[in-house]
Amino acid sequence: IDEVSSKMKACLELINSYKMNNQKVLLFSTFTKVFDLFEEEFYLNGITYFKLTGTTSKEKRKEYVDRFQNNEVDVFLISLKAGGTGLNLTQAEAVIHFDPWWNLSAQNQAIDRAYRIGQHKNVQVHKLIMKDSIEEKIQKLQNKKKELADMFVENNEGNITSLSKDELMELFS
Numbered sequence: 001i002d003e004v005s006s007k008m009k010a011c012l013e014l015i016n017s018y019k020m021n022n023q024k025v026l027l028f029s030t031f032t033k034v035f036d037l038f039e040e041e042f043y044l045n046g047i048t049y050f051k052l053t054g055t056t057s058k059e060k061r062k063e064y065v066d067r068f069q070n071n072e073v074d075v076f077l078i079s080l081k082a083g084g085t086g087l088n089l090t091q092a093e094a095v096i097h098f099d100p101w102w103n104l105s106a107q108n109q110a111i112d113r114a115y116r117i118g119q120h121k122n123v124q125v126h127k128l129i130m131k132d133s134i135e136e137k138i139q140k141l142q143n144k145k146k147e148l149a150d151m152f153v154e155n156n157e158g159n160i161t162s163l164s165k166d167e168l169m170e171l172f173s
Contacts, residue, residue: 004041007130011098012041014126015075019047023093024068025075030101035077048073054082065089090121097127100138144171 004012011027018025029035032053042049050064050073068076069091076089080101129135 004037007098007128008037008041011096011128012045014094014096015047016045018094019074024071024073024091025094025096026089026092027075027077027096027098028080029077029098030080031099032079034098035079038077042075047075049075049077051077052082053079056082068092093121093123095123095125097125100127100129100135 015025015027027038035051035053039049039051041047050068052061052064056064064076065087067073068089071091076092078087127139129139
């Protein structure tokens with residue numbers, strides 16, 4: 001790869017904007033290889049960061065969280081699977097989802113890392129979705145799953161009997 005994608009460029013611009021305002025960012029991705037590309041760009045742009053993946057030891061994990069909370073870095077790169085539980089990152093003022101995950105609950109849990117007891121800042125959440133890509137399809141699937149969950153779990157308005165035949169078929173196609 002000779003050059004970063006337009007999506008990564010947009011993400012870097014967003015991160016630089018937060019950095020200029022001394023605001024901390026949580027950057028989530030499903031794919032840890034994406035972090036390798038970000039690390040190179042961060043180095044070139046003077047952006048400090050920590051990275052948490054499934055291979056990060058418990059000791060390093062705690063150290064990185066404590067140091068992030070003490071404002072020692074600009075960005076915390078976190079894989080969705082590794083960042084789903086046990087993190088309290090209230091210094092973050094932005095959450096960026098670089099790519100969507102099939103499970104909306106996992107993404108929401110990631111966002112919750114910044115919304116903890118002790119959070120006194122407004123937190124902006126950004127979901128970066130490429131137009132006309134599989135990411136759009138995943139986003140639509142997430143929305144459908146949320147609608148179904150709202151019908152059955154949340155006991156909101158509507159139920160499955162209000163879906164048309166085409167809507168039901170689309171759910172299973």
